[in-house]
Amino acid sequence: MKRLILLFIATFLMFALSACKEEEPQPEERFAAYTKLWNSQKFDEMYDYLSTDAKKGISKKDFIDRYEKIYDGIEIENLKITYKKPKEIKEDSKRKNASLPYDASMETIAGPVNFSQKAKFVKEERDKAVNWYIDWNPKHIFPELKEGEKVSVDSYPAVRGEIVDRNERGLALNGSVYEAGIVPEKMTGNEQNSISQTAKLLNMSEEEIQKQLDQTWVQPGSFVPLKKFSMEQTALLEQLIKVPGVMVNETEDRIYPYKEATAHLIGYIGPISAEELEKRKGEGYSANDVIGKRGLEQVFEERLKGEGGASIYIKAENGQEKVIATKPAEEGETIYLTIDAELQKTILAQYKGAKGTAAAIHPVTGETLALVSSPSFDPNKFVLGISQSERTALEKNPDKPLLNRFTSLYSPGSTIKPLVAAAALENGVDPNKAMNIKGLQWQKSKSWGNYRITRVHDYGKPVNMKDALVYSDNIYFAQKALELGQEKFTAGLKKFGFEEKMIYEYPMSAAKIGDISTEIKLADSGYGQGQLQATSLHMAAAYTAFVNNGSIIAPTLELDKEQQTWKPNTISANSNAAVMAGLKEIVTNPKGTAHSAADLGIPIAGKTGTAELKQKQGETGTENGWFVAFNTENPRLLIALMQENVPKGGSKHAVDKVEAIMTNYFRIKH
Template sequence: MRRVARFMFVVLLVVAALAGCSKEPTPQDRFSEYIALWNKQKFDKMYDYLSKDAKQHITKEEFTSRYTKIYKDLQITDLKINFKKPKEDKQADKEQAQYSFTAKMSSIAGTIQFTQQAKLQKEEKDDKKNWYVDWHTGFIFPKMKEGDKISLSTVAPTRGEILDRNGNELAVNGQVYEVGVVAGKVDEAIIAQVAPLLKMTPEQIQKALSASWVKPELFVPLKKVSMDDQERIAQLIALGPVQTRKVGARIYPYKEASAQLIGYVGLITADELEKRKAKGYTSRDVIGKRGLEQVLDEQLKGTSGVKIIIKKKAGGEEVLAEKLVENGQNVKLTIDAELQLAAFNEMNGEVGTAAAMNPMTGETLALVSSPSFDPNQAVIGFSADEWKALQDDVKKPLTTRFKQLYAPGSVMKAITASVGLEKGTINPVEAVPILGPKWQKDQSWGGYFVTRVHVGSPINLEKALVFSDNIYFAQAALKLGKEGFADGLKKFGFEEELKYTYPLETSQIGKMDSEISLADSGYGQGQIQMNIVHLLASYTPFMNNGNMIKPTLLADEQQGQVWKEAAVSSEHAALIAADLRKIVGDAGGTAHAAEMADYPLSGKTGTAEIKKKQGETGSENGWFIAYNTNSPSLLVAMMVENVQGRGGSQVPVKMVKNIFMNWK
């Protein structure tokens, strides 16, 4: 009896197993699989779940490409199709089933969400019955019917403007002339006359006229021309088939004077769009290409208004989603545009950089790179010859020099003095015996010598600064040692990224991996390098009781922030400040040419030699940094390249003096 019972139990298990294996899929399980593929956007595999009737209306290629294109064009992300299985479902025994599902997704025009009904049909395929989705276009969007099309309507935001501290316009939305010709009314003779006036080739004009969209009597745009260029516009209009119209454009009133600082805008490229798609950029956007236009692009650009429209086959349209336009924000800088212009004009095409700051607040008042280019021409479009001339120019007018690193030369000596005083390795009153115009520590330096211009002995700190004695500061660096000197420099912000609106290269100490390199670093040679904004900041302790003030560029930033508290003690800061005054005021001071009886300046000169090895002739960069002694609200620094044979640092000394004379 037990054997029979055992046998029957095994039979029942086998029957149950076989029944389980042959059980038909339920419609809700089948639809769940379809939903899972949809959430993964596996459109090609979704097609296999479609009913026979659905497949008669759309091919697999059409189905896959339609979904793919719509999702790509509308920038669909965060797709969530939800289907909740019913607890009790008696539809499995029927030939048809119906379920409700919800869809939610992010698009270029905001969130799209809807609820839709899905029908499933039981069909036999390959001798097996299964459930298939009775798909129709409403699965894409409920309001969409067969033959309807989806389109995008965009409203471009107004780009925010860039203003200086006084409200002067540095980058504004203005107008230019768009010059073109009427198709069908130009011949080769007209083209030959138009081409040079627009700085185009006849071939470029012919290419524009042969575009696929061009038809007779249509206006074909060729080039944009500045509103200021009235003479050229008059010559073009006189040519009959040539027409002009005013169009919006970005305008830069201060032209070359602020080109590297402000930058310019242009149409977004495919590569730029790929990087910014997630931030709502489109192929029609104008974006910043250089300078603050690029750095602050997201703030200035605003957000395009976008409307997703279903255009009905029978006429009319339905709005599927809409995002309202948000105009860009204006940006106000700490820059004084007139001081910026004055400094740029003073440099008069010299290769170099200049910067100005309020040393009490840290507000950047000017950031100049010279020579420069006209950003208005960049917006309108450089001709091939114009662009090549800029790129081939040996003075490199496209370079942004105020963000780059340079050997500071002797303007470094005030910092070295501060470090030595703080570390106790410099006694300001100690008279150091230094004989002759050159010096080396010992014979291990071989043929290498540190040289100086002013010969005298003994030398204390005041004389070393006033006469800019290289040997004194080379010895001071050796006394500090590599670690002591590097530690002191880091308290002045070296090797530390400056959190500044305009990206600047980080000032470097270098390896100082030999005694010679360490000695040279003491007077601003070796591998020491600084950007000019950091140089300005590093002199602020001498006006702020030893505190180093953080530079700022945006008007809404907190002003007067301390970047490095007690970079040098107030006592030592006052001592160096007194010596900086003597560098200008004393008759033998290296910056005495900047002395003005009614407007006393304090400052430091510097000449950085750029050469591969001692003994060879190299180029020289001249530096001067200065501030008004009695009312230190303006600190100006300037570096001019290739001053050898022209007076060295005296070149920027005269220019900086002129800036103060015209600004006091």
């Protein structure tokens, strides 16, 4: 019995010793756990794996701070420390040291960094337990890093790409500007007077200037920048340099040579906001960067911004630099537009500050030649430093110069009639069949109550389609809309792109048909009132059908883009010929609403329109005047122009503007 008990004890001890042996920690297992923490950047827990000697060389706080500062400074991403633990670990209780290889890879501000290294482990007993601890040193961060050395980063900002027109005239350029500032010690004895004069000249408040001077970094000899201004402002330069303490330097910044003419189209840049920085996290932006705030500067931001460069290096004790990674800055793309900057300037000048919008395109290629919104503003002020008073004045201006009108929707008025005519023709209407309309007012039935469609003139004879286009007869087109009915009317306008977002580089609002659920609403829509709405660009694009044998060309904004058809075969050749006959006679016929354009001496076709804006019939509302026109002999310019709140004369004001624009564009001499 005693022998059995002894045998049992011996067996138990053997299994116990075997179990203890199996559970003895191995360096491979410890390193696998360590690299897992490393990949998760749990530096506080990593420190617990350090050997006693390693801990003597660096405190836990310094260990954590060093990793965090370096990793944050080089903007580390996708950190991957790879150590493959062997499938079978050869147990050796006599081992006191171990050296295990690992690979490190990461993305940094200066590009990818990869290296291979070995980690040394030592076996130590702590709290009566034996385990393996890493003999850490700075080479684990980077192999080139030695004790006492620091990792540094130099950033190289990207050069923003420029935007130019079809003739390579600059629309958004990187150019020279002046920067005014104050050197405090140079205005000694004249402080108040200098600040007061500078504030008036730079359109700043004295408080704003004092706030800049009170910054903690400012020393007596420091140049404290206040505001940038254009190189054209030579008079301002001369006044500023006479003020004690004021210095003016030449520096680089974004400039917009065409100022108000291209402000809504090109937009401007500005310092990136905290919200934008968060939204674009991981895209290479820093708090000191600029970003497109509106217009094409914003639309083409990714292509314009370029990519900043950087260099990560270690400065050795002997002064030499050990480069870990470097990436040169990449210049942003130059964007070549189809825009004709001089035409853009000419169109805006015609408004003389009046409210309106115009789109000019090449009706055969679809190239956008101009996109104008009036009134406008000078985008240079937003880049160089617009004062709060100037910003407030723009924001509170009742004419809304900051509103981009070429992306806004407007009632097209009678410019919709050629499209309604096309829809009627495609549904079998005989263009030569005359409609016997009497008087200036009409209603379908007494069910309309007091509501009537009105027209400007009664010509005392039946009206066919061409006559209706020439005279711009509301009653004719109201009746045609009712004959078509809701379904065919909608289908007809959809063939011209209504209710469809245009594929275009600049975000545009889709043209809308609106509510045509009642006879009155449908009838009103037939002559361009109702709830129909479109942009000036959409109306210009729609009219390309009449130039291109019934197909609508897709507008483009970038030069050398392949020409595309947006709406092929919108109308048949016969329908197109019938509408074109009317569009030509609108100009050539003395009774045509655009007959004054015949004075140009070139063959013009087009359609005028007056959209009346009022709450209900019987009221006197405001009017928007339209003219969509093109040269039939030399179809390289089609313009859709609208002026808001036109004085008496309606569309005549739009016709006059288009005449002046075409005179300039085609270099017509009278």
